[in-house]
Amino acid sequence: MLVKFLPEEVRAKISAGEVIESPSDCVKELIENSLDASANRIEVEIIKGGKRYILVKDDGVGIHPEDLPRVILPFSTSKIERFEDLMSLRSYGFRGEGLHTISRVSRMLISSRFFNQETGYEMKVEEGKVVYVRERGMPVGTKVEVFDLFYNLPVRRNFLKKEDTERTRIIQLVKSYALVRPEVSFRLMSDGKEIMNLPSVKDPKERVEDIYNTRFEELLLERDGIKVRAFLSVSQKRGEIRLFINSRPVQNRELLEYIKRVVGNRRIGICFLEMPQYMLDVNVHPKKWDVRLMQVGKVKELISESIKRKAYLPSLSQEKGHYSAEPELVGIIESTIIVAKWMDSLYFIDQHLLEERINYEKGLSSERACKSAIKAGEKLSTAQANKLLKEWTKLSNPHTCPHGRPMHYRIPLKEVYKQIGREL
Incomplete structure (x- = not known):
């Protein structure tokens, strides 16, 4: 027989590698668990870019003692019961494979105290198997420590990026969850140094x-x-x-x-x-x-x-006082940058990018719009410059060229006056 069934241990390690490929994947799964547990504060600590050690600690509702050994089992989850539940999913996790896959490729310590329990419990796991569970004193919440990620998969460990790269990935990951959950405080430590400490905010x-x-x-x-x-x-x-x-x-x-x-x-x-x-x-x-x-x-x-x-251009509804409803040409720098005063700001506009955007919105392809536009260094008359400025105010996207480059730089006049000690 040439076709053989892989042993469960081998299958588990392969599937674990699909979900957990790096320390940042590990941190992601643990942060999502903390958020799903209604945590108000999440602390993350890493050593050697997370290769050596990862800690994620929260003050969420905790794990019930009876559930502690179950959380590392495959497809064990409290988030969904039926496939149809995916249609109304509001939690981050749902597959029940996060802790299971991490436990298969690391040495792990899970400590948790459920919100209505007097004491907490600590569980040690190696290669997906429970080594022990014992009582321990701790506040309500959960702390997961991951040691030596991929210690039992040396080939996979060799493919991890440099420590700085893995550290940067984790920093960006924590930023993402901090952005989307401002009501939760986040703290990140790396090799004993505080990298981030964001208190909870309402706005x-x-x-x-x-x-x-x-x-x-x-x-x-x-x-x-x-x-x-x-x-x-x-x-x-x-x-x-x-x-x-x-x-x-x-x-x-x-x-x-x-x-x-x-x-x-x-x-x-x-x-x-x-x-x-x-x-x-x-x-x-x-x-x-x-x-x-x-x-x-x-x-x-x-x-x-x-x-x-x-947008970043003032709307005409803001017109008041001595402001003009249309941009006023101030000058042209080196036959490339149109300087215009509009409302309460000065705008420095790339003449080529401006006409390129105008051509593009008239129906030309981005390539033809670019080729037919005025070039940098090409002299414009005052009438030509004013015509471009008038067209500028009518654009559906007056900020970037068709390729995404910014067309202008804006300086509020208030800032200019402030720098020279005057008030506008």
Whole structure:
């Protein structure tokens, strides 16, 4: 016989490798368990990028003593009972394989005290088997410690990235959950040093600005049961896009690339989508990173409209006092940058990118729009520059070229006056 059935031990290690491929995968599963347990505070500690040691500690409801040995069994979960429950899923975990897969490829210590119990319990696990369970004093909540990830799979361990890379992945992961759950406090330690300490906040915008240390503008739009809440950085220094759907960090490439085209390459965009559970399938990726969406075109339309509605150009409804309803040409720098004063700001606009966007919105392909646009260094007359500025105010996307590059840089006049000791 050439076809053989793999032993259970081998099958378990293979399936564990599908879900847990790195220390960050391990941290993800444990953080999601903590959030599902209604934790208000989550602490993460790693050593050697998580290769040597991972700790995730929370103050959630804890694990009942009778359930403690069950949590490492395959397909053991308190989140769902039937396949139909996926249609109304609100928890992060649901497959019942997180702790099971981690226990198969590490040495693990789980300590937990259930909220209505007087004492806690500690359980040691190696290669998926319980070594012991014993009582221990501890506050309500759960602490999971993972030692020597992939110690029993040396080939898999050799494929782990460098410590710095694994550490960076975990930092970005913790940031994602901190962004989507601002009401939960997060603390991250690495090799004995505090990397992150975020107190709980009520305002999501405050959490976003705490993490990125820059100012953001909040955009809101809701229609047909779909809610878009986005935060866009005011500055144009570096680009980063994050997407969350129903409070879950996701890597849906189609939507991420679309948001990037709308926002541009040099802004930070944090987009939160809320929609009925029946409109998405979260069971399409082993690690639950991706989701399949219904009506993705409508979702794109709402994202685009929410961003363009608020935008970074002042709307004409803001006109007051000495402000002009149309941009005023201040000058042109090196036959490349159009300088315009509009409302309460100065705008520095790339003339090539501006006409490229105008051509694109008139129906040309991005390639033809680029080739037919005025080039950097090509002299413009005052009339030509004013015509471009007038067209600029009519664009559906007046911020980025068709390829996603920002078309302009904005400086509030108030900031200029402040720098020279005057008030506007």
